[in-house]
Amino acid sequence: MLQINFIKNNKEEVIKRLAVKNFTDINLIDEIISLDNERKEFQPFLNNAQENLNKLSRELGQLKQKGKEEEFQKNKLRTNFYKIQIEGFNSQLKDLDDRINHKLLLIPNLPHDSVPKGKTPEENEIVREGGKKPLLDQQAFPHWELAKKYDLINFEIGNKVTGSGFPFYKNKGAKLQRALIQYFLDYNNGAGYTEYEPPLMVNEASAYGTGQLPDKEGQMYFINEDKFYLIPTAEVPLTNIYRDEIVKENELPIKLTGYTPCFRREAGSYGKDVRGLNRLHQFDKVEIVQLVYPEKSYTVLEEMVNHVEKLLQNLELPYRILRLCGGDMSFASALTYDFEVYSAAQPKWLEVSSVSNFETFQSNRMKIRFKSADNKMQLVHSLNGSSLALPRIVAALLENNQTKDGINLPKVLHNYFGATEIN
RNA sequence: GGAGAGAUGCCAGAGUGGUUGAAUGGGCCGGUCUCGAAAACCGUUUCCCGAUGAAAUCGGGACGAGGGUUCGAAUCCCUCUCUCUCCGCCA
Structure with a gap:
């Protein structure tokens, strides 16, 4: 606000x-x-x-x-x-x-000067690309075929037990999830982020704090009996830790990370855009959040972008970084960089992370403040990003690294996964 | 789920209807003393709104949240939230 x-x-x-x-x-x-x-x-x-x-x-x-x-x-x-x-x-x-x-509450955050004009995703600005797109055989499989072939993910059971968009990860598929989460958290810890395992449900005040309410009510699952919302991202509980708090100046920057499942109702839309892992109602994500000095927030934003970029490089995935245009940005954001990886068998660019600076838009709602050296009460700037959302990373890993006999995993995952390939 | 107790400033804790934004102790910050520190002593220390900006000052509001009673509420009443103790249930 x-x-x-x-x-x-x-x-x-x-x-x-x-x-x-x-x-x-x-x-x-x-x-x-x-x-x-x-x-x-x-x-x-x-x-x-x-x-x-x-x-x-x-x-x-x-x-x-x-x-x-x-x-x-x-x-x-x-x-x-x-x-x-x-x-x-x-x-x-x-x-x-x-x-x-x-x-x-109806007025969105002001976009930063560098935000390009535009209305549709096509008008986003490509900042840079990295990694190498793989050369796949003609008969390369999309990830949902590979998932079936190696018995990694079972969508049908998910449909039966819960509904569409709630897959079961199985065997090495489940282990890969665990390996990725562990690796991402370790990587974030290494960069000074404090790890949290937050609640997966939040109350109404928290949903307002980060801006999911009032207008995005329909996107969240709601437990009517207790008036709790299932979190659409760890950003919500993590940032709300500091709601209504006056933090000490020397506590800044506050750097948080956490793994949670994320729940999104995402009404509508069926077909090839949402096949396989491309869009789910429940998925795993590791999130990073920072609360920082106002003057430093754009430096921190760059730092976070570099942090996520390095992670994608470590995973050896082809990626590109987009600066979102005004029309594609979220309501609360002042500047957003989206990360997409290239999933070579679909073939398609898939969004795997979104890193944003909210300036004081969230902290003003949440009254997250600090007292500066000259004794003035000031709102902190808040930022967050995914590092990373799992399903599309898995899609790209499977598709890009497929061979006739298996799927090669990037070096950084070998120890976490306990093997160099899936077969 | 049942029974009871409670929620006050950075912390502990007094206050049970009238100059109480709040005793007292501790912490923090500043000062005196000291070569320096400790101790001791002195002082300071909540946030929001308004008076065109800042400082000073003044007014209003806030003692878990919301409502009520009253000329007047931290203090009495109601609802909610949370915490603690005991019982029940339980991974």
């Missing part, structure tokens, strides 16, 4: 930058500003009435203590006037606050 004072002081810039995200509801901005002005005019009236009542109450208290009952009763009547006033002002002010908040 944007800070209202920033909107007021930089209205033209806000409008200009929101246009990059194809947000053009200028009326909404004007409404917010005029509502906030109204609120500011109103506040003193309430404060005054309160002050008067407080004074009178103190006087009444003294009369009571001195036992001047008659005077007390006489003056007591005067409080009614203020009470009625206060009640009226209060409800109007609350109404204004609610309306302002409600409207503020």
